[in-house]
Amino acid sequence: MQFDVVVIGGGLAGLSCALRLSEQGRRCAVVSNGQSALYFASGSLDLLAQLPDGTPVAAPLDALPALAQQAPQHPYSLMGASQVAALANEAQQLLQRCGLAMQGDSRMNHLRVTPLGTRRATWLSPQAVPTTPLDAPLPWRSIALLGIEGFLDFQPQLAASSLQRQQGVDVLVGYLHLPALDRLRNNPSEFRAVNIARVLDMPEQHAALAEEIRRLADEAEAVFLPACLGLEDDRALQALQQRLGKPVMLLPTLPPSVLGMRLHQALRQRLVQLGGVLMPGDRALRAEFDGGRVTALYTRNHGDIPLRAPQLVLAGGSFFSNGLSSDINGIREPVFGLDVYDRAERADWCQRDLFAPQPYLQFGVRTDAQLRAVRQGQALDNLYAIGAVTGGYDPLQQGCGAGVSLLGALHVARHIVEQGGDA
Structure with missing residues (x-):
């Protein structure tokens, strides 16, 4: 050949x-x-x-x-x-020609928020990931950091503790409960970020997801979620932000990684x-x-x-x-x-x-x-x-x-x- x-x-x-x-x-x-x-x-x-x-x-x-x-x-x-x-x-x-919208510049690193709530220097990050310049704090003083009930590959308490201690941010921790995920939740081997994203990316799930976030985080300036959304693109995330009227950011989870797969x-x-x-x-x-x-x-x-x-x-x-x-x-x-x-x-x-x-x-x-x-x-x-x-x-x-x-x-x-x- x-x-x-x-x-x-x-x-x-x-x-x-x-x-x-x-x-x-x-x-x-x-x-x-x-x-x-x-x-x-x-x-x-x-x-x-x-x-x-x-x-x-x-x-x-x-x-x-x-x-x-x-x-x-x-x-x-x-x-x-x-x-x-x-x-x-x-x-x-x-990367732009591949349809990947990334934030960052080769002349200066920025800091991205990790799943542990720390910040790590990097070059390019997906638009959905929370970042700051090297010498700047997070732009929000109150954040709702929400996990998903039964999802073990992301622990919001760990991230919340680091953000509160290192950034002085008020962090509200909560867990989303969505009936649409019950079938996956019954099988721990299938309750992974990629499978969750396939459900939450469906337009018919956006209203229920937004309502659950609003119930848990109505007073917070921004919402941090595990990256269980947007397997193909950012449309689901953008729709969610429009419904809530505030920034919604994603933190990577344990593998398989939705952001890496995208x-x-x-x-x-x-x-x-x-x-x-x-x-x-x-x-x-x-x-x-x-x-x-x-x-x-x-x-x-x-x-x-x-x-x-x-x-x-x-x-x-x-x-x-x-x-x-x-x-x-x-x-x-x-x-x-x-x-x-x-x-x-x-x-x-x-x-x-x-x-x-x-x-x-x-x-x-x-x-x-x-x-x-x-x-x-x-x-x-x-x-x-x-x-x-x-x-x-x-x-x-x-x-x-x-x-x-x-x-x-x-x-x-x-x-x-x-x-x-x-x-």
Whole structure:
């Protein structure tokens, strides 16, 4: 099977790269093994929140020179500061073309309210999520923080306690009871955010939902709900705000995440509209090489029929998605046998302190400045690696995982287009 580009991985990095290439007229296939990590994400996207030495970052683009000194193998350092700045703007435009209305700016981080009621620095957030500038308090002095009766994936008391203690906000806690959810409530395995959203998004439920919120929170200036609304878009949320006449904001829940799923679905839908080929439930197994080029890719579902393309992009994720594997002999990339950043002694992979930066999070595929994957010390001519499968950075401690995925995807797409599709 012949394509212009084969992308391995259907998460944020893989879909964004395939999307941009499809916009440029390339015929792309996306081989996706399983559920995207976006289903477990908050829906907000980080660019850079902290330097490796622990220094908090307010202005991500201004911090890139210091990042390059402290972490020369970080993907941003490899791409270069000017490229990162340009790609950050391009990424926001790409999301807009997918119908995703995000708040934020690459020049300055903002704070989003977390499900625990704390605030965390980030780059872009869905419009439905409550945010503030870095140096500003919440704009409301009284908030109704409402859970859903029987829904265990969101605990409003925890968020209320943090908001009251850290922000000095008056918080009223309550629980919504909606008869329309009784069928789901009877089965705990089905009483999850996604299934609740499918019910509450129906127009016939909006009046009852608004009346229940009004009963519990009539005096509050704003209402915070678990993100169990708006699986496809913000229409249900907007209708609710119009009925109540006050802001209604959403806080992420435990996975599966409605806000993360909406992001993933918007990218997928846009890719399909552009003619991209999705191969869900398939897994890349092995490749054939001719010198420094990949000539064929074999997958589980296609057996002995190879996928062929002048360019390939590896975006298979890290250990969570089996893009990397580990055993007694070390860390490896299982499909192409690529060189990886790791540590020889297993005792050096982790810190005993659970909350300390963990060394293994920086393990991953080595690349050059174009993000071409390195194998046996040499960059391959036509294989790129992007996103969580790459090494040299800590996505959690540095708060940069989504940015590395998005910007790396666009960086690689630009190189492929500049080459005319062939290396």
